[in-house]
Amino acid sequence: MLRTTRLWTNRMPAVGRLFLRNNSSNALNKNKLPFLYSSEGPQAVRYTAQHEWIAVHQDKIAFVGITKYATDALGDATYVELPEVGTQIAQSESLGSIESVKSASEIYQPADGTVQEINTHLEENPGVVNEDPMGDGWLVKMKLDDNVNVEQVEGLMSLEQYEKTLVHDD
């Protein structure tokens, strides 16, 4: 399915880019917890090349999920596997996985931190990951390590940079 989207954007680059922007999609949903957690909203929202997003608030609490682009590519989620609360997970270590249409897809930790809460709603309703990947479909809430500044973490991208990679991927 990834391929379908890619082919399409490759063949029609101008339309493809427009499609990605308009559907947008990969921006954080401003009406849901990952955004509303603090009154001022997240300080930064960053993206990984593996299609995770991380929204970091002032108190170093961060929400992690996977992007709309990724969930569209994966198809209907049937099972979401999440880490145990309290687990310290280093950047790029496995954070869990999402199964969809017989594919087990690994999710990676965008920045060093400790799992504070998992989105237990997804256990019974994995489809929420598809319906609202940038909002209700958040996966993990974590406390970032003190020395982590997501704006300086290598490999993390702004929304604009991330969406560019979707069009010029190879």
Added chain:
Amino acid sequence: MSVILRNFGLSPRYTGQRSLVCCTTLFHTSTKLRKDTDDKYHDINSMYENMFTPMYNHSPINRRESEDKANTSLEDDINDFNKDMHDIYNIGFSKETLSASQLKDIVKAKGRFVLQSLSTNPYYNLALENYMFTNTPKTKKGFDSCRLLFYINNKCAVIGKNQNLWQEVDLAQLKSKNFKLLRRFSGGGTVLHDLGNVNYSFLTSRDKFDTKFFNKKVIEWLNSSNPELKLELNDRGDIIQNGFKVSGSAYKIAGGKAYHHATMLLNSNLEQFSGLLEPSFPRDMEWESSGVHSVKSKIKNIGTINPGQFIGLVSENFQKSFKVDKNIPIYACDESITINDEIKDAMNSLRSDNWKYFSGPKFSIKLKDKNLKIQVVKGMVYECNKKKLIGLEFNDFLKNIDSYT
């Protein structure tokens, strides 16, 4: 050699008694390897057969027979092996079984290749697949490392990563029929393997990954080798012949890469699979579980192709279709030689109870007659209206279910 009973796949999540989703599995009597019925294909068929049955006697059927003759002396085996290796040298297929360091160099370098495992140990083969997948380099620009792995597993049931094994397999029957149980790293449903089933695993980049891409190729190649095969792809990505499933697929995506692996039933002992994926429970038992449930399918063997021929055909077509500039090499590997710590670690994980029994999705059961409600997390009774059961292994609970009244 092997068979798939349930589709690699998942059904919508369901609640309630298992019998609701079970449909009768009919075993189509397998055509026992009609060899070379068509003279037209005789030469090419025997060529493949000779080419790709290096470690064993000359056909899978012989292989099975030779296993029965457990008293074959080691010396005979070595002579056979040497003879086969000689044949291999002569056709330039693979110079030798890869050493551990050769495997490492080849996997970690960029480039395409075909690898065939000569081991039939499912733990080794799944660990090898994982090693190849994890260590294939991912480049930022472009991906030139499409890889194809073949392996044949001795009798085993393989459940998907996110499955509830108690709902999928009958552990007692597996044991009595000498089938191993494995939980694999990829998604999807439960399948059965034996020596009549060939597993193929196609590795590519996440960006290029498409669940149906490789099976379309396999079907095209097989059908053009013998139009009478009439293989088709269904909408779940499985390969179908005359309405029966002959191949099931599952996928894994990680680290910017992806693999599609699949079974191919060629001359498996289908009768032997009967009942292995039909666990029985008390009539009043109700399940409530998330996770991935297998989709049952009627299965059959392709029958007119043996494993060696299949591997030969697919390898050769892969070499042609995926060639970029230089020829795609074909390598062989074996557990006794081609092994390293990373593969051993993965084998240990696959063998561990933690991975097999104490992982997977949580679930609940209800036994109305006994007024029992149990929640199971990671294979252990986590909550229960009868407090003394809390902390019990679910497996032990099931074994002694009658004593908990």
